[in-house]
Amino acid sequence: xxxxxxxxxxxxxxxxxxxxxxxxxxxxxxxxxxxxxxxxxxxxxxxxxxxxxxxxxxxxxxxxxxxxxxxxxxxxxxxxxxxxxxxxxxxxxxxxxxxxxxxxxxxxxxxxxxxxxxxxxxxxxxxxxxxxxx
Numbered sequence: 001x002x003x004x005x006x007x008x009x010x011x012x013x014x015x016x017x018x019x020x021x022x023x024x025x026x027x028x029x030x031x032x033x034x035x036x037x038x039x040x041x042x043x044x045x046x047x048x049x050x051x052x053x054x055x056x057x058x059x060x061x062x063x064x065x066x067x068x069x070x071x072x073x074x075x076x077x078x079x080x081x082x083x084x085x086x087x088x089x090x091x092x093x094x095x096x097x098x099x100x101x102x103x104x105x106x107x108x109x110x111x112x113x114x115x116x117x118x119x120x121x122x123x124x125x126x127x128x129x130x131x132x133x134x
Contacts, residue, residue, distance in 0.1 A: 005021070008028070014036045014037040054120065055117050063110060068102060069100045071100035073096065075096050079091070096114055
């Protein structure tokens, strides 16, 4: 599935960045302690929210297709450790809460499915970014 291109625009207001995919608009910023206006989630929070949304959607789609009695999903995600520098590393903790009358086997399968969500795969794989100036 092809995603719409994202444009992130900074217009000189603290560190506020306006983001659009051509249809939706949102903002990113940093908190006031870091010099921002705190008008939106930080870039790190946006990254984590992508994983949380993808996890929830992927698990819900699978459960629905398999007619599992899944009622709700909560995904709590945080960065537990971040190492910047020459060999950057990040450790993300993801806690998934499934609600509904699910068997132990169904719960285990849904965890497997969560670990197969597209954003999880991207974050676990090798990422290459080609940057150009225009």
